[in-house]
Amino acid sequence: MVGADPARPVVNARTVVLGRLRRALQPGVVPEPIVRAYRQAGPSPPGAPALLDRLQARLLDLGAGVRRTAPDTVAEVIAALLAARGATTVVVPAGLPRTFVPGAVVDAADRPAPTLDQVDLVVTGCAVAIAETGTLVLDGSPDQGRRALTLVPDWHIAVVAAARVVETLPEAIARLDPTRPLTFISGPSATSDIEFRRVEGVHGPRTLDVILVTTGG
Amino acid sequence: MSAGGPAGRSGAHGPLRGREPFPDAARRALADTQLRQNLARATRTIRARRAEVVGEVPDWEALREAGRAIRAEATQRLPELLETLEAQVVARGGTVHWARDAAEATRVVVNCVQATGAREVLKVKSMTTQEIGLNTALERAGIRPVETDLAELIVQLAGDTPSHIVVPAIHRNREEIRQLFRQHLPEAPAALGDDPQELAAVARRHLRQKFLRAPVAISGVNFAVAETGTLVVVESEGNGRMCLTLPSTLVTVMGIEKVIPRWRDLDVLLQLLPRSATGERMNPYTSMWTGVTPGDGPQTFHLVLVDGGRSRALADPIGREALRCIRCSACLNVCPVFERVGGHAYGSVYPGPIGAILTPQLTGRPGDRVTGSLPFASTLCGACLDACPVLIDIPQLLVHLRGVARAGARQGRRPPSPSTLAMGAAAWVMADGSRLGWAGRAARLGRRLPAAGLPPLARWLRTRDLPTPPPETFRAWWARTRRGRS
Ligand code: SF4
Numbered sequence: 094m095v096g097a098d099p100a101r102p103v104v105n106a107r108t109v110v111l112g113r114l115r116r117a118l119q120p121g122v123v124p125e126p127i128v129r130a131y132r133q134a135g136p137s138p139p140g141a142p143a144l145l146d147r148l149q150a151r152l153l154d155l156g157a158g159v160r161r162t163a164p165d166t167v168a169e170v171i172a173a174l175l176a177a178r179g180a181t182t183v184v185v186p187a188g189l190p191r192t193f194v195p196g197a198v199v200d201a202a203d204r205p206a207p208t209l210d211q212v213d214l215v216v217t218g219c220a221v222a223i224a225e226t227g228t229l230v231l232d233g234s235p236d237q238g239r240r241a242l243t244l245v246p247d248w249h250i251a252v253v254a255a256a257r258v259v260e261t262l263p264e265a266i267a268r269l270d271p272t273r274p275l276t277f278i279s280g281p282s283a284t285s286d287i288e289f290r291r292v293e294g295v296h297g298p299r300t301l302d303v304i305l306v307t308t309g310g
Numbered sequence: 311m312s313a314g315g316p317a318g319r320s321g322a323h324g325p326l327r328g329r330e331p332f333p334d335a336a337r338r339a340l341a342d343t344q345l346r347q348n349l350a351r352a353t354r355t356i357r358a359r360r361a362e363v364v365g366e367v368p369d370w371e372a373l374r375e376a377g378r379a380i381r382a383e384a385t386q387r388l389p390e391l392l393e394t395l396e397a398q399v400v401a402r403g404g405t406v407h408w409a410r411d412a413a414e415a416t417r418v419v420v421n422c423v424q425a426t427g428a429r430e431v432l433k434v435k436s437m438t439t440q441e442i443g444l445n446t447a448l449e450r451a452g453i454r455p456v457e458t459d460l461a462e463l464i465v466q467l468a469g470d471t472p473s474h475i476v477v478p479a480i481h482r483n484r485e486e487i488r489q490l491f492r493q494h495l496p497e498a499p500a501a502l503g504d505d506p507q508e509l510a511a512v513a514r515r516h517l518r519q520k521f522l523r524a525p526v527a528i529s530g531v532n533f534a535v536a537e538t539g540t541l542v543v544v545e546s547e548g549n550g551r552m553c554l555t556l557p558s559t560l561v562t563v564m565g566i567e568k569v570i571p572r573w574r575d576l577d578v579l580l581q582l583l584p585r586s587a588t589g590e591r592m593n594p595y596t597s598m599w600t601g602v603t604p605g606d607g608p609q610t611f612h613l614v615l616v617d618g619g620r621s622r623a624l625a626d627p628i629g630r631e632a633l634r635c636i637r638c639s640a641c642l643n644v645c646p647v648f649e650r651v652g653g654h655a656y657g658s659v660y661p662g663p664i665g666a667i668l669t670p671q672l673t674g675r676p677g678d679r680v681t682g683s684l685p686f687a688s689t690l691c692g693a694c695l696d697a698c699p700v701l702i703d704i705p706q707l708l709v710h711l712r713g714v715a716r717a718g719a720r721q722g723r724r725p726p727s728p729s730t731l732a733m734g735a736a737a738w739v740m741a742d743g744s745r746l747g748w749a750g751r752a753a754r755l756g757r758r759l760p761a762a763g764l765p766p767l768a769r770w771l772r773t774r775d776l777p778t779p780p781p782e783t784f785r786a787w788w789a790r791t792r793r794g795r796s
Contacts, residue, residue, distance in 0.1 A: 106407075106410050109410055110392075110408050110409075110410060110566070110615070110617045110621060111389045111392070111393070113617065113621035113622075114388050114389040114392075114566075114621050114624060115389050117622070117624040117625035118386065118388070118624065118625075122386055124379075124382065124383035124387060125379060125382070125383075126379075127376055127379045127380055127383065127575075128372075128375060128376060129376055129577075130369070130372040130375070130376070131373045131376055131577070131578065131581075132368070132369050133577075155594075202605045206522070206555075206556055207523070207556075210518070210522060223592075225591070226591040226592035227591070227592070228592050233603065233606055239605060239606040239607070240551070240554075240555040240597075240606055241555050241556060241607075244548070244551050244552065244555055245522075245556075262577060263574075263577040266573065266574060266576050266577050266580075267574075271535060271538040271540045271573045271598065271600060272402065272538060272539075272540070272600045273600075273603070274598070274599045274603050274606050275596075275597070275599075276595065276596070276597055276598075277580075277592065277595065277596035277597075277598075278594070279590070279591070279592040279593065279594050279595075281594070282546065282548035282594050282595065283546050283547070283594050284460050284461075284510055284546055284547045285546075286459070286460040286461035286464070286478075286479055286510075286547075287460070287464075287484055287487055287506035287509055287510065288348060288351070288352075288480075288483060288484055288506065289348070289352040289355055289356075289477060290506045292506050292507050292510040294510075294514075295460065295510055295513070295514055295546075295547035295548055295549070296458075296514060296517065296518070296521070296547050296548030296549045296551070296552055297547075297548030297551060
């Protein structure tokens with residue numbers, strides 16, 4: 094073991110396993126280079142209207158709701174969504190613009206995660222969205238918060254700036270920091286475990302709404 | 311069985327080795343109409359979805375080629391990559407353990423759990439923990455493992471074993487599931503119906519309280535990125551996110567072959583895996599974490615690296631090819647034999663075409679009467695190779711393993727009786743209405759297969775002094791075995 098506990102038998106296991114692996118390989122075999130002939134990026138630049146249309150279509154396909162709005166009307170759109178469902182308790186990460194949801198409770202590091210089960214919904218930002226697959230990626234930045242925040246409440250509204258919408262997965266991977274905790278979300282949770290019939294909403298938020306914020310028309 | 315005993319002893323391969331040869335187990339499976347109906351429906355649906363989402367990717371073949379090369383590099387650089395992974399995880403606050411075999415791995419996990427004082431642990435679906443028989447070991451230590459994946463929960467409540475890699479409870483119908491839930495879950499109302507939506511809602515209520523309270527969770531991984539120490543779990547239901555986020559201690563068990571060299575390799579693998587596994591462009595949730603993140607998720611993190619026969623497989627050209635597998639289950643869903651008999655007939659945690667290779671390789675007993683029978687559970691039709699996202703030439707490897715099993719028989723080990731096995735496999739396929747499609751396709755591919763020799767295998771065959779098994783097309787094989795019967 095590497096770390097705090099210097100348990101001897103486990104140190105031994107490491108040596109034994111690595112020794113076995115080294116013996117199993119012929120020395121001097123150089124792996125062939127990886128040919129990355131696949132698409133590293135789509136033809137559209139981030140935020141292009143065609144990408145937003147595609148992302149919207151994919152998200153709708155996956156069972157998420159989508160609204161488009163200009164930056165100065167985000168708060169109105171959110172307020173309308175809340176009113177439509179009679180939601181009152183909202184939690185937001187500390188870095189989300191306060192103007193988005195006036196009156197929301199700001200998450201705090203010392204708040205026990207189980208208490209998040211008692212709020213109606215969470216509103217967050219988003220690190221990157223992938224148009225081709227309808228995927229949102231959260232990376233724990235201040236406008237997205239810790240992972241429990243977007244997991245325990247039953248409703249998640251994600252505000253996505255158009256400039257963060259890319260076409261392909263490789264573009265998203267290139268933009269992300271692997272050392273942050275990352276969550277890729279493609280629609281609400283789902284299962285096909287019973288007779289292979291699709292059921293939406295198992296353990297994650299059962300409702301996902303995405304607000305696409307566009308600057309141009 | 312003999313957990314704690316030395317590997318290699320009979321019965322020491324519990325979850326990997328079945329009790330009876332494939333044809334005997336398969337005959338029983340064939341009699342199970344429910345199983346056959348569910349399987350046919352599920353595999354047909356997944357095949358259609360997969361074909362659709364693969365067909366829309368313009369660079370699918372380039373992705374497969376890159377996927378093959380990335381996984382090949384991972385096996386060729388395995389020891390070095392594991393050391394890098396370990397260093398990265400430790401640098402970010404995790405603890406890394408190594409285990410030579412299943413017994414050692416379960417001991418390490420039990421110790422990690424006992425250190426927290428927890429009497430119950432949550433589990434995310436993980437084939438590696440099934441392979442090492444972790445649940446049995448935990449129970450023996452007085453710790454209750456709770457499966458949180460819906461299908462795994464069903465399997466666990468039924469005292470059953472999974473029958474498919476991706477949809478493990480596909481052999482159970484909704485009425486059986488309703489009864490299991492009513493019997494075992496206090497949250498199930500007396501008037502519980504059998505609608506899948508209703509059943510899933512009961513599971514949600516049952517597990518939610520556990521997610522919010524549980525101090526420890528145990529997971530597997532789909533990939534581990536060496537250069538950054540990042541672990542990746544791909545899932546649908548959100549039980550994975552719950553287990554990876556809410557408990558204060560996380561123990562992750564991984565087979566050492568799951569490592570990949572670099573972050574960028576996820577470009578490829580995260581496109582190949584969901585499309586191949588469930589026919590989705592992207593699965594609902596993918597979680598990634600590196601060591602411990604202060605203020606977010608488990609603050610104690612253990613990573614257990616399990617050999618369990620992988621180093622032995624690595625030394626063998628067939629095994630090395632098989633270690634590229636990313637467990638997507640595409641080869642199961644396209645396999646005409648799997649579609650008819652399901653996963654239980656293979657008697658191993660790893661069923662289907664790839665299981666027929668991995669199982670004898672991981673147990674190190676390709677000439678064994680039971681595991682040695684698995685490579686014969688195939689028509690060599692080639693559908694698995696066409697589907698495999700990392701281009702594992704499964705039919706070719708099966709042909710070679712048949713040779714090994716036959717050689718074992720010649721050396722006086724109990725033989726798997728190839729002709730009986732071949733006839734059995736052929737009989738199921740040919741008894742089906744769609745046989746002409748499969749057989750025609752098989753004949754086409756069959757002619758191609760012997761030519762598609764892999765250079766390393768060819769080299770290996772020369773050096774091992776094994777006779778090359780006669781390549782045989784399905785049609786020829788069928789004709790021969792049918793003649794032999796009538
Ligand atoms: S062998 Fe290929 S197709 Fe089969 S499970 Fe492994 S990666 Fe998937």
